[in-house]
Amino acid sequence: MLQGPGQATVDLSVTKEIPLSKLGEAGRLEFRTEVFNLFNRTNYFIPIAGQFVDGATAGQIDAPTITSARQLQFALKLIF
DSSP: OOOOOOOOOOOEEEEEEEEOGGGOTTOEEEEEEEEESTTOOOOOOOOOOSOTTSTTSTTOOOSSOSSOOOEEEEEEEEEO
16 A cells, blocks of 8 residues: 655635725725745655556655646725
8 A cells, every 4th residue: 555645734814904984984995915835845656556567666756746736816895
């Protein structure tokens, strides 16, 4: 039995609300930042299993990564 490498990602979300009195009581501007895979950790695919016909490829990791690289997302919302 082959065991693959561990998988871990850290996601982060930060929100800032700014009141805007010109838009009424509930008027505000919301700025949001989201970061996926914050530490940019590489998560590899599991090793090849069941291909023991050719002993040279047994246990190799044949695909690059299972998760994507770090991604940033920004949003701006106007609430009135």
